[in-house]
Amino acid sequence: MVGGGVGLSWRLGLALALVLGLMLLFTRPLLGVDGSEANARYLIGTLVLTVVSLAAAEVARILRVLIVPLGVALAAVPLIWPAGVAATVLAVVTGLLLIFASLPRGAIKQHCGSRDRLIR
Numbered sequence: 001m002v003g004g005g006v007g008l009s010w011r012l013g014l015a016l017a018l019v020l021g022l023m024l025l026f027t028r029p030l031l032g033v034d035g036s037e038a039n040a041r042y043l044i045g046t047l048v049l050t051v052v053s054l055a056a057a058e059v060a061r062i063l064r065v066l067i068v069p070l071g072v073a074l075a076a077v078p079l080i081w082p083a084g085v086a087a088t089v090l091a092v093v094t095g096l097l098l099i100f101a102s103l104p105r106g107a108i109k110q111h112c113g114s115r116d117r118l119i120r
Contacts, residue, residue, distance in 0.1 A: 021048030071098030
């Protein structure tokens with residue numbers, strides 16, 4: 001039987017990271033954040049979406065750990081570029097959620113022979 005190896009349905013953490021990454025793309029118009037801080041949030045959001053799209057493949061699911069440094073960077077953005085209270089709280093909470101979203105593994109549905117030990 002031929003099956004697909006890409007999906008977000010069983011990876012709720014990746015689905016949450018996808019939503020958070022999309023949300024980061026819209027912080028400029030929603031929160032009125034501008035300048036370097038808005039650029040940093042936009043860059044982190046696009047990198048999160050890139051990592052999520054790569055980690056959605058079952059054989060590349062280990063890439064989800066790359067979301068952790070992105071979450072740390074997002075939580076540190078208000079320390080580098082001061083912003084309003086709402087933007088600071090949103091950055092820290094979103095950064096922590098990104099870190100926790102990258103932790104759950106989920107079950108492996110497809111097997112890749114001797115490469116199973118590499119899929120975590």
